[in-house]
Amino acid sequence: MTRHPAEALLLALALPLALLYALVGQTSGDEGTLVHDGLRLLRGEVIYRDFFQFIPPGTAWLAGLAQAACGPGVLGPRLAQELLLVGGAWALWRLARGLGVGPWLALAPALAPLVAMHRFLPVYNHHWLALATGAMALLVGAHALATARPGAWAGAGALAGLTLLWLQSDGVVLLVALGCALALDAWVAGRPNARAAPALALGALAVQGLAAAMLAASGALGPMLHAVWVWPFSRYRTPGGVNDIAFATDLHANLSPYVDFVNMPFFYAKVAHMGLLYAFMVGAAVVGCAWLAGLVVRRARSGPGWRPGEAPAALVALVAIGLLLVATRGRADVMHAAAYAWPAGLLASVAASALARRLDQPALALLRWAPASLVVGWVATGALLLAHDARRDPAAWLSLRSPDAVLGQAPAVRWLRDRARPGDRLAAWPFAGYFGLYGLPVAGRWNLMLPPEDGYTSAAEYADFWAGIQRDRPRFVVWAPVGADREAARPLYFRAPLTGYRLAAVATHPLYGAPRYAEIYEREDAP
């Protein structure tokens, strides 16, 4: 494939956008946890063995590496993530081109992650890492389907294995989709490729095996298997819990004209954006299933043979179907749906291009662009909403300062730093991340501790966290509740008296800022 000016435009748009995301002053409890995990690794602790995490170790390892290079804080991990996302955008553009999408239209699915998805959670997060390497795995997988080279299959397997290091669900979907595409290719094309499957498996195993060996070497393999492959299925989304959000059931909050979009053009942009997001996700899966079934019927009736572009399209369809299934599981709010929508956007642009070729009458000259305009409209409305986000909160979006300079100066962490002496540690909950990152090292194995009533951490885990405070006796205990009404939340969080500590300060914290306050308790026997 030759170079095209659209490719340069893609990079020209994606790079500044990625930088903007790296610098944005938004926070998330998850980001704090994930980046702080990396810092704990740098401090010599071992993930799963010394502290809890339920996603694979890659996100923490990358955060650790980035902080080793850039210093503690979110900036390094964010820069690494954004770089990967630019690579993912480029991979999506190449993939779309390979599937017959025009160079300019291919910009839409390529830019969608940065423009239309990332804005839902503009921080360091495993979903965006998985998106980036997932797109790359798909590109290499499409290449493998086209060339049948074992090396390409091994590369696709390695990238899928890498995706599995960020997030188990995405990695599994990719590996299954690649395996299914490989089998489908052998059947539909009528040319079994005996070396492809071993190559795919070898690629994935190389990455996963290395990770497992590293964990085993530090005695964390067993805890990892439990935390990553057992805990999420029993604890992540319990009925009635905080993560028990069924697919699309929070859509209404995003479509209300009264929440934040009093301005009608932006309200209509938001409605169009949300409507298209769900329409693409469900539509891609439904159309993908129907098309794959048609392929099977054709193969059974007419014998072997792909048509140009069909094999990689089948791979993308399988991933779109798989990710929709994943999106409907777990916490299926709009943000998570958006994180899984990238293959749907890609497939929508492929279908739009294919449809345009069939609407070839002159009277349909404009109509043939209608499907493509929906894909472009989805991304364009995402851009409008992103601009609206920036306009609404210019201090967060347009200050272009390092987020660490802002978050690290939050009154609560500054107070902790000013007061701390070497060797002091803290326990913080429900989200310890930013306190550990900008304040003091965290004692105990829990970085995230919600009350059992939220259906996330169990009563036994909460008791373990509480017992850990009594056992480790960190100098500071920080309670930074999510809601503004601390008194209403207090009985849920303080399940037993915090004996031996006294309230030393109340200050705004980096995660939410005013008007949310953290209560900082100090050990009574501390000087």
Place this chain on the structure above:
Amino acid sequence: MTAPPRHPASELALLAVLVLVLVPTLTTLQPNPDAFTYLSHGLRLLAGEVIYRDFFEFTPPGAPLLAAALFAVTGPSLLAARVVQVLALLLGAWLLGRLTRALGAGPWAATLPGLVLVLALYRFQPHWSYHWLVVPTVAGAALAACRGFATDARRDWLLAGLGVGLSGLLLQADGVVLAAALAGALVADVLVGRFDLAANARRLGLLLAGALAPIAPVLAWLGWHGALAAAWQDVWVWPFTHYATPGGPNDIRFLTDLWGFVSPYGGRWVNLPFFYAQAYHGLALYALVVGTALGALAWALGVVSRLLRDGRTWSPDEAAWGVCGLLAVGFALLAARGRADLVHVALYAFPAVVLATAAASALARRLTGPELSLVRALPLAAIALFALTGAAMWAQEVRSRPDWWLQPGSPDAHWRQAPLVRWLAGRARPGDRVAAFPNGGFVYFYALPPAVPHTLFLPTGYLTKDEARAYWAAIRSNRPRFLVFVPHDDPARTRQAYFPAGVPAGWRLAARLAAPLGERMPWPTEIYERADTGAGAPVR
């Protein structure tokens, strides 16, 4: 366009399904005050009053005249009115099918607009309404015009004109949009067709003649009774200045109520399958209306650009698409104006469904190849799913309110047993009249004739202060024996709006009874009786 061959199997199947669905709606007790407003206007006409001159109405006189004609035969009967409306819906569904066939859809695909009309659109407001009576007249006019472009037969254009006239008599907005769509198609035929000005002028003449056939007698009747100027004011001036005043009850902008519709928590849809059905239904409705309008515009521009580039004119088939495209665009604009809530968008969605079905069929024909054998069915399946989700929600509505929906027997017998009606009927003497507000239709239909010019009296954001003053002036001058206040909100808060000067002197509270039209209104109806009529002690 050649007339599509008849396909009795699909047409009969459609009508059979719709009859099964619609028959239970004849006896529903689901309350809708608006329906009684329109029906009571029929009774006022039968009583010798003249619409616009003696009482206010902001829609054309077609529906009240139809109700009057019907009640002249049957007597006041909600059931009879519903039978007529069901017949109109069946005719409308059949005509929509023929129209869809005229655009090239297959016989079974063409049953979809009729199914959608009843299962997905009518379910929003299954009551006596000009919005439903106008469906067959609009569909019939569009069908006749589509045929007219192919045959140039005088009958077709006269019929199209008749449809325009009848539509205009039922609902001014629909009539205007239909007329504009047909006129627009004629202009387009001059510009991108055969450049035959004379032929299209003849068509326009026939169209006008057909339209005047029903309109002229009604205008003459109004003129004869001195109601023409009032009709102009009520039908053509008032709605533009009052119907959707900023902050008023009808000031709902397009799409702004969708969020409530896709909320799993806001309504009765706590159960996820029904939530998904509802969310799909709401999103699909708006997608159909907006999508077909935009698609029609893009297609029209494509036809024009083809003409400019290649000099090719449009065929009669394309003229039929042009008629329906213009209609869909016009109805989408109507839906976006005025009270643009989901219900009103549904009322204007049927041309979009015809166009979407025809487009889905055309698209299916282009998606050739065995691997697309299932994919090509999906666009039509999406429209069918829209109908099915409508049916599912309707079923849920019936299940949640069996006391409204599953009552056998005539609804009139039930309503006549309402405490308010029985109280008034038991107390009334010949010549007694009543003023009931905010919506008096129910009282006027079943109990006593009205003594006020406005059947619907909403003093805030709907009627002007002058109109409210005229309302109370009519009460003071006509001195009805009873005043009936049916609060739809906490009377402690709203009393001032309805009784700006307090309960007028000369009337006293005679009874407090349960609200007649719905358990959702916990506030009792207050009946005031003129003090000089020898009323007894208040009844509680």
